[in-house]
Structure formats: C-alpha cells, structure tokens
Amino acid sequence: EAAVTQSPRNKVAVTGGKVTLSCNQTNNHNNMYWYRQDTGHGLRLIHYSYGAGSTEKGDIPDGYKASRPSQENFSLILELATPSQTSVYFCASGDDRVQYFGPGTRLTVL
Template sequence: EAAVTQSPRNKVAVTGGKVTLSCNQTNNHNNMYWYRQDTGHGLRLIHYSYGAGSTEKGDIPDGYKASRPSQENFSLILELATPSQTSVYFCASGDNTEVFFGKGTRLTVV
C-alpha cells in the first residue's frame, strides 16, 4: 500500500501569515497532488506535479503556491493566509493508475 505522509496534521495560522504544508511519499510515484476538502464540495485540486522541479496549476490555484524539490516531497505554500483558506488539505501521489491519499492536514486561519 502506498505511503503518503503529511505534516503537520493540524495547524492554526494567523491571517496574513505564511503557511507551508508538507507531503512526503515513499513509493517513487512521479505524480503528486494537493487537494482541499470543504463541506459540500468533495475534494478540489489546487496544484499538482509530474516530477521533481515541476508544478502545475489545478482547478483552484489562487492564493497557493507549490514546490516539488524532489521525487518524494511536495509542499503547498500559502504566502498570505486568509480565513477563506480554512479547510482540510489532502496530499496524494499516483503512478498513472491508482491515486493514494495522505491522512490530511486541518488548517484553521484566524
């Protein structure tokens, strides 16, 4: 089973502050993804990457940046956090077939 580890699992941030969410996968998957989950919306794609050094915009990228410094690591960066970014964030990885998710990070921006 694919292993995707997110940190931190919970985070409280202040409005206007910088937040970095980290994701690590140990399965040598090329593809990694960041989603957010809000009530009534399912999961929505923020950014994704097809390999080290590459990042692509997903469906809701505004207010977020991403970084893929290595095959294993994919970060989501909120340069200026806003209360509307309060959500649960999921990282995922895949090998062009099945996608596997981490346990999620609950972010509260106050």
C-alpha cells in the same frame, strides 16, 4: 508503514501569515497532488506535479503556491493566509491514475 505522510496534521495560522504544508511519499510515484476538502465541495485540485522541479495549476490555484524539490516531497505554500483557506488539505501520490492519499492536514486560519 504509511506511504504518504503529511505534516503538520493540524495547524492554526493567523490571517496574513505564511503557511507551509509538507507531503512526503515513499511510493516512488512521479505524480503528486494537493487537494482541499470542504463540505459541499468535495475534493478540489489545487496544484499537481509530474516530477521533481515541476508544478502545474489545478482548478483552484489562486492564493497557493507549490514546490516539488524532489521525487519524494511536495509542499503547498500559502504566502498570505486568509480565513477562506480554512479547510482540510490532502496530498496524494499517483501512478497510472490511481492516487494514494495522505491522512490530511486540518488548517484553521484565524
């Protein structure tokens, strides 16, 4: 059974629309992360969280918000989606530096 799940797996959004990407983990890890992956850039950290109620900015937080309402759930929110946010997004949960990744969400913003 997958310990980190993401939904949706694929999403097409319109420019200016609101997009919410969801992540759920059953690892009971305190730390959760959102990355985006683009060719030539590898994995870039957007936001992360130390536990329920906390969110921290990563290296590229502009245009993104995060929400951690519970230990299990961590959402990434694009209030006004732009074509430059077209990417594959990965969520991960972690404990003592080891990170366990979800399967990814492919987002296309038209």
